[in-house]
Amino acid sequence: MKIYKDIVQIREALLDGSFFNPEKLVADSVEDVIAAGAILAALPEIGEGVTEEGLILLQKALRLDPNNPKVYMKLGEYEKRADARVYYWNRLASSKYERAIKTHLAESGQDVWEDEDARAYLKTKAEYAKDLLKEDYADAAILEYRKILELDPKDHLNLKVFYGILLLEFEEEEAFEELLQMYKGQEVEAGFLFNHALYLFKKEKGRSPKANSLLLKADGLNPLITIYLMNAKLSLSWEDMQANGIPALDEEAQSYVSTARYLWKETKGTQRWLHNLHRRIVTGK
Structure with missing residues (x-):
């Protein structure tokens, strides 16, 4: 498996699809998720400069857990572009996984979110949305919450109340009306x-x-x-x-x-x- 020594090369490989096995959407095991988290914790802060060792570790974390937003946010930090911290996750990881889930739901008709392990993905997206809010990316955070509820209309994570508060705060009337329609006639x-x-x-x-x-x-x-x-x-x-x-x-x-x-x-x-x-x-x- 190719190891890149330049942050731009990593970005280009991610964008053209050559970095990952295209069939791999999530970590293979809980152990891989934990290992990726440990690597992230060990990565040097951006203020210390981007080292070759740091880039190698980052690539290892990405391959272990390709759907972890914190890995992509670190990639954005390394590229020294604030918007990259939002861009990488939405463009590279989240959207691909969402398409797969929507296809699965359409084909099987099963509520995959009844499974606790599957809900871990929703929790990851929710944590990412919180991170976006903390960094003043309100528009991107609203989009993430909307995607979660579209994927999981039964709202297993109980997010619709907080999402509604967020829409009221930023006066997103159209989105709030959509939220009301989504749960019209249901017990809330x-x-x-x-x-x-x-x-x-x-x-x-x-x-x-x-x-x-x-x-x-x-x-x-x-x-x-x-x-x-x-x-x-x-x-x-x-x-x-x-x-x-x-x-x-x-x-x-x-x-x-x-x-x-x-x-x-x-x-x-x-x-x-x-x-x-x-x-x-x-x-x-």
Whole structure:
């Protein structure tokens, strides 16, 4: 197997398809995944310069685990191109694997994501999307989350609520409408309904019968979310909860409130809306 000694040669071999066996989409074993991770951990930082040894190790990691985004991001670092960290993964690894999965789903009709080992791929994509967000590649991150849900409409990783929050933050209305259509008529989490209610509130510049109905339904699924959304200054610490006589948040409420509360707080009129809803529920008026 050819070993390249120049980063440009590696890129060209990847792009023309000669670097990998085209049939190999993922690591052959868990041991290979672990070995690739160990190699990555041992690679020198980019500030120390790209050494021949580093390039050889990088190629070994790529061949062990060709669908690991962290390997491709390291390749982008070595090429000293910020956009390469996004480009390599989408162009070379992810898209090829997605095509294979879509073909498999179309031919077999099986839900491959029921298998925990198969879901590891989705988790890899989700971790990559988080990395993209941290590095301010929001558009690329949104695309990754969309791809995950397209591949796995049953949402085994429970990503659709966070994805909805992301779309609301960046005002991706068309994508949010697509998300609503994807889960229309299905049972969804409280957070999904809170997102939908907030979306309508912002879109219609205030309360609407549909938004009110969604908010009531969402509160019925998890009233703790309502309580913490309408107390925008209340911290999520156990001490503050106890001091204010508020029950501790469950895992669902903690996850949603910690991620989405700033969106509700920044949307004018939502505090009054939430307080009116809560009073109506408590007093019946």
